[in-house]
Structures are given as C-alpha cells and as structure tokens.
Amino acid sequence: MKYPGRMLGEVLAHLGAKPNTIKYPYEPAVVQAGLRGKIKFFAEKCIGCKICEKDCPSDAITVNKLGDKRFECIFDLDKCIYCAQCVDSCPKKALTVTNEFELAQLDRHKLRFIFHAPDAPPAPAAQPEPPAAKTA
Amino acid sequence: MALFNIIVFPGILFLVIAGLWFEFVDRRMYARMQHRQGPPWFQPLADFIKLLAKETIIPEDANRFLFTAMPVMALTATISAFFYIPLWSPRALFSFPGDAVVVMYLLTIPTLTFFLAGWYSTSLYSMIGAVRSLTQLFAYEIPLFMAVLAPAMLANTWSLAGIAAYYTAHPLMALLNVPAFCVAMVTLLGKLEKVPFDIPEAETEIVAGAFTEYSGRHLALFRLAVDIEVVVAGSLIVAMFLPFGLALPWYLGIIVYLLKITLVVALIAILRTIMARLRIEQMVNFCWKILAPVALAQLLLNLVVKGFLKP
Amino acid sequence: MSKITIPIGPQHPALKEPASFKITLNGEEIYSMDMRLGYNHRGIEKACEERSFIQGLYLIERICGICSHSHSTAYIQALEELAGLQVPKRGLYIRTLIAELERIHSHLLWLGVAAHEVGFDTLLMYTWRDRELVMDHLAEIGGNRVNYAVNTMGGVRRDLTPDEIAHILKDVDTLEERTKYYAQVATEETTLVARLSKIGYLSQTDAEFLGAVGPTARACGVDRDVRRDDPYAAYGDVQFKVCVDHHGDVYGRVLVRVGELMESYSIIRQLMKNMPDGPIAVKSPRRIAAGEVYSRYEAPRGEDCHYVKSNGTDKPERVKIRAPTLANWRAVRKMIEGNYLADAPIIIAAIDPCFSCTDRAIELVRPAGAETLTWGALRQHGIDWHRKQGLDFAELNKKLNTQLGRVK
Ligand code: SF4
Ligand code: SF4
Numbered sequence: 120m121k122y123p124g125r126m127l128g129e130v131l132a133h134l135g136a137k138p139n140t141i142k143y144p145y146e147p148a149v150v151q152a153g154l155r156g157k158i159k160f161f162a163e164k165c166i167g168c169k170i171c172e173k174d175c176p177s178d179a180i181t182v183n184k185l186g187d188k189r190f191e192c193i194f195d196l197d198k199c200i201y202c203a204q205c206v207d208s209c210p211k212k213a214l215t216v217t218n219e220f221e222l223a224q225l226d227r228h229k230l231r232f233i234f235h236a237p238d239a240p241p242a243p244a245a246q247p248e249p250p251a252a253k254t255a
Numbered sequence: 256m257a258l259f260n261i262i263v264f265p266g267i268l269f270l271v272i273a274g275l276w277f278e279f280v281d282r283r284m285y286a287r288m289q290h291r292q293g294p295p296w297f298q299p300l301a302d303f304i305k306l307l308a309k310e311t312i313i314p315e316d317a318n319r320f321l322f323t324a325m326p327v328m329a330l331t332a333t334i335s336a337f338f339y340i341p342l343w344s345p346r347a348l349f350s351f352p353g354d355a356v357v358v359m360y361l362l363t364i365p366t367l368t369f370f371l372a373g374w375y376s377t378s379l380y381s382m383i384g385a386v387r388s389l390t391q392l393f394a395y396e397i398p399l400f401m402a403v404l405a406p407a408m409l410a411n412t413w414s415l416a417g418i419a420a421y422y423t424a425h426p427l428m429a430l431l432n433v434p435a436f437c438v439a440m441v442t443l444l445g446k447l448e449k450v451p452f453d454i455p456e457a458e459t460e461i462v463a464g465a466f467t468e469y470s471g472r473h474l475a476l477f478r479l480a481v482d483i484e485v486v487v488a489g490s491l492i493v494a495m496f497l498p499f500g501l502a503l504p505w506y507l508g509i510i511v512y513l514l515k516i517t518l519v520v521a522l523i524a525i526l527r528t529i530m531a532r533l534r535i536e537q538m539v540n541f542c543w544k545i546l547a548p549v550a551l552a553q554l555l556l557n558l559v560v561k562g563f564l565k566p
Numbered sequence: 567m568s569k570i571t572i573p574i575g576p577q578h579p580a581l582k583e584p585a586s587f588k589i590t591l592n593g594e595e596i597y598s599m600d601m602r603l604g605y606n607h608r609g610i611e612k613a614c615e616e617r618s619f620i621q622g623l624y625l626i627e628r629i630c631g632i633c634s635h636s637h638s639t640a641y642i643q644a645l646e647e648l649a650g651l652q653v654p655k656r657g658l659y660i661r662t663l664i665a666e667l668e669r670i671h672s673h674l675l676w677l678g679v680a681a682h683e684v685g686f687d688t689l690l691m692y693t694w695r696d697r698e699l700v701m702d703h704l705a706e707i708g709g710n711r712v713n714y715a716v717n718t719m720g721g722v723r724r725d726l727t728p729d730e731i732a733h734i735l736k737d738v739d740t741l742e743e744r745t746k747y748y749a750q751v752a753t754e755e756t757t758l759v760a761r762l763s764k765i766g767y768l769s770q771t772d773a774e775f776l777g778a779v780g781p782t783a784r785a786c787g788v789d790r791d792v793r794r795d796d797p798y799a800a801y802g803d804v805q806f807k808v809c810v811d812h813h814g815d816v817y818g819r820v821l822v823r824v825g826e827l828m829e830s831y832s833i834i835r836q837l838m839k840n841m842p843d844g845p846i847a848v849k850s851p852r853r854i855a856a857g858e859v860y861s862r863y864e865a866p867r868g869e870d871c872h873y874v875k876s877n878g879t880d881k882p883e884r885v886k887i888r889a890p891t892l893a894n895w896r897a898v899r900k901m902i903e904g905n906y907l908a909d910a911p912i913i914i915a916a917i918d919p920c921f922s923c924t925d926r927a928i929e930l931v932r933p934a935g936a937e938t939l940t941w942g943a944l945r946q947h948g949i950d951w952h953r954k955q956g957l958d959f960a961e962l963n964k965k966l967n968t969q970l971g972r973v974k
Pocket of ligand 2: 164169182209211
C-alpha cells in the first residue's frame with residue numbers, strides 16, 4: 120500500500136539510537152586486518168634484483184645498493200598507490216604490507232620514507248629489522 | 256521597559272538565540288533520524304560567524320540596492336511579526352484588533368524578498384528559484400490563511416491576543432481545530448521551504464535557488480532570517496492551535512512555550528526526514544486538491560459549531 | 567514563455583563529476599538537451615601502452631572508482647586469453663564473488679544517489695550505511711575499499727578463509743533483509759513513487775536502437791545480460807535470473823536494480839556453498855604472445871568491453887575501453903526530452919553515469935584545410951600558442967621546481 124512517510128517507524132526508531140558514524144579522528148577508525156597500507160622493507164632479505172622497481176606501477180619504490188649485500192629502500196609515499204604489487208613481485212619476500220594508513224604529512228619532504236641499510240660491515244641476521252627513520 | 260522587550264527579551268536577542276538554537280535542534284534531529292552524529296550545538300553560530308567573515312560578492316549585473324536590502328528586509332519583517340504573537344500569556348507585546356492578519360502578511364514578506372532577491376541576482380538559477388518561490392507562495396498561502404482563519408473564527412476575533420484569551424477560557428474548543436493544525440503544519444513546510452516543499456532551493460536542480468548568488472554577510476543575514484522565521488511561524492502556530500498553559504505563572508509559561516516550539520520544530524524535522532521533494536506542479540496540485548478542501552471543511556465545521564453555541 | 571537555456575554543469579551540485587548539459591527550457595519543461603563530455607579525459611588508453619601488462623592492470627583498475635573490479639576483470643580476461651592461461655576454479659569463484667559484492671555496493675550506492683537527487687536524503691543515508699558492510703568485506707578480502715586489486719594475471723591475489731566466508735554469508739543475510747525494506751520504501755513511499763514514475767521514459771525499440779546497456783536497457787524490456795549470454799568467470803556454474811522490467815521509466819530502473827541486488831545475494835550464497843578447494847592462481851609470463859582479444863563483462867552499469875592487442879612484448883600495443891556509461895548517453899538525450907527541469911538530475915542519474923570512465927572517446931572533426939601534426943610538432947605548437955598568450959611554461963616550470971626544491 121502506498122502512503123507518505125513510509126520510513127517514519129525506521130527513523131523514529133533511530134532517533135535515540137547510537138549513531139552509526141564514528142567521530143574519527145577523535146575516535147580510532149575501524150581498520151581491516153587485510154588493508155593494504157604502508158609497505159615495510161627487510162633489508163637483510165633483499166638481493167637487489169630490482170624486480171619491485173620494475174613492476175611498481177607508479178615508480179614509488181627505489182632500491183639502492185650501498186655496498187656488498189647492503190641495500191636501502193626508498194619509498195615515495197605520495198607516489199605509492201598501495202597496490203602491493205612490489206610485495207607480490209619480490210622473489211625473496213623482502214617486502215611486506217602493513218595496515219598503517221594514516222600517512223598524510225604537511226611537509227612534502229616527509230613523504231619520502233627511507234628504510235636504511237644495515238650498518239657496514241653487514242650485521243648478522245640477529246638484527247631483525249633495521250631502524251626506520253624519516254629524512255627531511 | 257518596552258525597549259528592553261524589543262531588543263533583548265522576548266525581542267531581537269532572544270529571537271536570534273532561539274533561531275540558532277532551533278536550527279541546531281532541527282539539524283541534530285535530522286541527523287539522528289538518519290543514524291548520523293549531526294553537528295555540535297554551536298554549529299549554527301559558527302556557520303553564522305564564518306559567513307560574516309567571508310568575502311561578499313555582488314554580481315555585476317545585479318541591482319545593488321535590492322540585492323543588499325533584501326536580507327535586511329526579510330529579517331525585519333520576521334522580527335516585527337514576532338511582537339504581535341502572544342507567547343506564554345494571553346497577552347502579546349503589542350496588540351490591536353486584526354493583528355492576526357498583519358502577522359500573516361508580515362510572514363509573507365520573507366518569501367517576497369526571496370523572490371526579489373533571486374530575480375534581481377540576474378542568474379538563471381536564482382531566477383528559476385525566484386519564480387518557483389512565488390508559484391509556491393500562491394499554492395500554500397490560501398490553505399494556510401484558511402487554516403489560521405478557523406480558530407480565529409471560532410474565537411470571534413482577529414486579534415491574536417483575543418484568540419489566546421478565548422482558548423484559555425475554553426481550552427476544549429482548541430481540539431476542534433486539529434484538522435486545521437495539520438493543514439497549517441504542512442503548509443508551514445512550504446513557507447519555510449523544507450522538504451518535501453524545498454522546491455525553490457532544490458539543491459540538485461537549481462543549486463541554491465534564489466540564494467545562489469548570495470555570499471558572505473548577506474547570505475548570513477538571509478539564513479538568520481530563515482532561522483528566525485522558523486521560530487516566529489512556530490510561535491504563530493502555537494498561539495493559534497496549542498493555546499495551553501497560558502494562565503501559568505510566567506516562569507512556567509516560558510518553559511511550556513519553549514516545549515511547544517520544540518514540538519513544532521521536531522514535527523518539521525520529522526516531516527522533512529521521511530519524504531522526497533515533490534515537483535512544483537505536484538506541490539500545487541496537492542495544495543489545491545487536498546489542503547484547500549480540508550481547510551474549507553474545517554471552516555464549515557467551525558461555522559456550524561459557532562451556530563450551535565451562539566443562541 | 568520564451569525558451570531559456572540553463573547550464574547544468576560542468577560544476578553543479580547534482581553532478582559528482584564534471585560534465586556539461588545545456589538544457590533548453592520551455593517554461594519548466596525540457597525542450598532539448600545538449601551535452602559536452604570530456605572534462606575528465608585522462609589518457610588512460612595511451613598510458614597503458616607505455617606500461618607493462620601488470621602495471622597497466624592497476625591503471626585500468628582506476629578507470630572507475632565504483633566498478634574497479636569490472637574494468638580490471640575485463641582487462642585481465644583478455645590478457646589471460648592471449649597468454650592461454652587456465653585460471654584455477656577457486657580463483658574464478660573469488661573473482662565472481664568480488665564482482666557480485668561490487669554489484670551490491672554499486673547498486674546500493676545508486677539507490678542512495680537516486681534518492682538524493684529527488685531530495686530524499688534519509689534513504690541515501692540508510693543505503694550508504696548498509697553499503698559499508700560490503701565495503702568492509704571488500705577491504706578485508708582485497709585490501710582496499712575501492713581499488714581492491716584482487717585480480718592478477720592467472721587468477722586472484724588473495725584467498726578466502728572459512729571465517730571470512732561465514733562472515734560474508736551473515737552479512738548477506740542482513741543485507742537481504744535491508745534490501746527488501748528498501749524495495750518496500752521505493753515502491754510504497756508516495757512522494758518517492760511520485761517523483762520516480764513516468765519520467766525519463768524510453769521505449770524498448772528506442773533502447774535497442776540507441777544501444778542502451780545494463781539496467782537502463784533491462785528496465786525497458788531488453789533481455790540482455792552478458793553474465794548469462796556469454797558466461798565468464800564462474801557465472802556458468804550459478805543459477806540466476808536476469809531482471810527485466812517493462813516500465814521503461816526511472817521507477818523501472820529502480821525495480822531492476824533492486825531485483826539484481828536480490829539475485830546477487832543468491833549468487834553469493836551459491837558461490838560460497840560450492841567454493842572449490844585448490845590454488846587461486848597460476849604462474850603467468852611477463853611477455854604475452856602477439857594477438858588481439860575482445861573481452862566483455864557485465865558491470866553494474868552495463869556491458870563493459872575491453873579490447874587488447876599484444877605484439878609479443880611485455881607491453882600492450884593497444885588497449886581500447888568502452889565503459890557502459892558511454893553506451894547510455896544517447897539514450898539519456900532521448901529520455902530527458904519533454905520532462906520537467908526538476909527531473910533532469912534524476913533522469914541523468916538513472917543511468918548511473920560515471921563520467922570519467924567514459925571520457926576517452928574522441929571524435930575527429932576534420933574541417934577543410936586541417937593538417938595532421940606529428941607528436942613533436944603538436945607539442946611545439948602548444949608551447950608556441952601559450953607563449954603567444956603570455957604563458958611561458960619553461961619559466962613556470964623553473965619556478966615550480968625551485969619552490970619544490972627540485973633544482974638539480
Ligand atoms: S605498493 Fe604498489 S605503488 Fe607502492 S611501491 Fe609497491 S608496487 Fe609501487
Ligand atoms: S624485489 Fe625484493 S629482493 Fe628484489 S630489489 Fe626489490 S625488495 Fe629487493
């Protein structure tokens with residue numbers, strides 16, 4: 120049957136209900152575990168084949184050889200489209216994907232993210248992950 | 256004392272605060288009914304201040320005088336209408352026989368200013384919005400007038416204060432006016448240009464209708480005028496159709512009055528939540544084919560009742 | 567009343583993307599409409615030629631923000647056919663699942679947009695709220711709300727866990743309930759029905775003649791659906807009904823889309839029940855054998871066609887995309903005539919237009935005396951022309967580079 124105000128019951132029922140929207144950024148956002156966010160680089164696994172560089176659709180990743188078995192990886196977070204193709208392409212699983220997504224910066228230079236190579240002489244595998252640092 | 260009444264309470268300052276507050280109530284309820292958070296209480300005020308600080312642009316071809324005068328006109332007309340309406344006692348600030356008609360006409364002025372503002376903005380969207388405003392005015396004004404006429408006729412006076420006094424003396428008679436109350440509520444949506452009758456400012460069709468070219472403080476004044484119009488028109492409806500609790504002491508009376516206005520604002524919010532916008536010709540049809548006959552029937556009913564009561 | 571022409575767009579609240587519609591009015595009635603598209607041309611086809619097949623996939627996915635999976639599947643199907651890859655069954659099932667989830671979120675989104683165009687924002691808020699359920703699943707399975715990037719050459723990139731399957735099935739039940747409710751609202755709310763019915767009418771003959779596709783065509787009685795007529799992915803294994811309606815107006819288009827939502831739920835249930843075990847992808851080569859393929863896909867908005875030509879290298883020689891919206895534009899012109907101005911936004915919205923997906927067709931108008939320029943000459947011409955207008959890009963570029971600190 121047609122009548123005006125078909126949604127009356129529905130809207131009144133929600134009048135006192137807790138809103139479905141959240142007050143992000145005052146409340147944390149719900150993030151799926153599978154979300155593709157920032158890429159992480161494990162320098163000790165990398166062999167410098169540069170397949171990631173070749174397959175990246177937006178030239179966002181650069182792997183530089185600093186010395187014998189020492190590789191640093193530079194991400195341009197503003198170029199990256201977070202497709203994680205580099206992760207799929209890497210033959211040594213030196214890249215993984217995290218669900219970190221709050222990557223906006225006011226200063227453009229901070230968007231260039233460098234995973235430094237382990238200190239020379241190459242550290243043994245005991246050092247799980249090289250400290251990541253931002254450069255200005 | 257009169258000056259204090261006009262400027263502070265229950266005059267201009269009160270109206271501004273109430274207008275902004277009820278805009279918040281409306282927006283918050285609208286949001287909550289849509290399962291959203293809605294704005295914080297100071298949002299209307301923040302919007303107002305922000306608009307005041309913004310650049311004001313007047314289109315080159317527009318009539319400068321009318322363009323700037325219209326928001327002020329709209330504001331003054333609504334505010335002056337307010338002084339004749341009895342709020343929490345059967346007495347209004349000013350009153351004379353026949354002031355009900357004057358209030359109705361004063362409340363028509365904002366719509367006319369929308370028309371003139373839109374027409375003299377010389378933008379296509381504004382002009383279409385202006386024409387729609389006027390078309391809509393012709394559609395809802397008659398049913399609204401008839402609906403307001405009904406309680407006045409029963410009370411046998413054209414003075415708002417007189418009407419209030421009559422219903423305070425005969426509270427049960429007010430129940431007779433329920434159909435007219437419904438008609439008045441629906442036409443009020445048309446007057447305030449709210450969904451389903453927000454045709455003159457239909458965002459997805461003609462941007463903002465008559466207000467398209469407005470910006471900065473002129474727009475702020477217009478929006479304030481619309482907010483105040485809600486309170487004034489709401490007060491009129493309350494005085495006409497819900498004349499209860501007028502004999503209470505003033506502090507209780509004010510609370511009852513505010514509750515009644517809240518009720519009207521809530522009704523408006525609910526009505527605009529659950530409907531889609533009509534087309535202009537559907538709106539005109541609806542007003543003439545449904546609202547006008549209902550209002551007429553109410554008039555007839557009141558005439559008959561009056562005939563019974565008199566002798 | 568004399569005729570006036572009112573512009574809707576390129577910037578207008580009713581349009582979510584720029585496009586220009588010049589509507590000539592006779593009073594409030596629409597006399598004729600003229601459209602100008604192309605504000606969103608992004609040169610995607612050309613860009614594909616300069617990227618490897620796998621890089622191009624991510625570009626193709628970004629053609630549309632709503633049916634990203636449609637485009638990427640249409641493209642990847644073409645590549646797989648060229649390379650002769652046999653995608654494992656489980657891969658195809660997951661691909662189909664994402665396709666149907668996408669259809670659900672797209673149709674729910676459309677329902678909300680349609681309601682918004684007629685000023686019924688409440689329905690918009692509710693449908694979009696429920697659409698979030700689907701978006702969350704897409705983010706969980708694919709990794710992103712919009713560009714799920716589930717496809718890869720030879721299959722899909724991510725597998726489903728039994729937990730996820732159970733969770734999806736639960737949410738599908740909720741969504742089915744909600745959709746039934748929205749169907750009731752759309753058919754029983756007087757003001758909504760008044761705004762949707764008898765506007766934007768298109769006859770079946772016109773729909774066929776003007777080449778309308780998708781729900782727009784099916785609402786006019788054209789019984790056409792690539793999923794059934796030319797099954798791809800796992801559509802050969804599932805039972806579903808093609809929703810056809812004979813109203814021919816915007817109301818009919820609502821009914822078709824709501825019907826398709828219900829079918830999508832049933833398809834998802836069948837997929838989940840029969841999901842085979844096994845690998846989700848096969849290994850793919852970098853270079854693809856020379857050849858050309860034309861691939862079809864039933865996107866939420868209608869048939870999406872991709873043409874890919876390979877010359878044996880790791881880059882395509884030519885990619886041509888025909889997004890469904892392009893096929894529907896001519897129908898819009900026909901539908902809109904004789905309606906009221908107030909109905910223009912909803913009639914345009916009724917085909918669920920996606921402007922930037924469409925903006926890649928170019929029409930070559932060759933007036934007398936026209937000459938063909940080489941790429942270099944065209945570039946030089948552009949530079950010279952702007953110089954004449956007083957704009958020197960060399961200078962501006964230098965300034966920009968200094969500002970960004972990029973000076974070598
Ligand atoms: S996530 Fe994609 S865009 Fe980002 S670096 Fe990896 S391949 Fe490149
Ligand atoms: S693909 Fe992997 S191993 Fe090769 S350079 Fe990149 S990160 Fe290193």
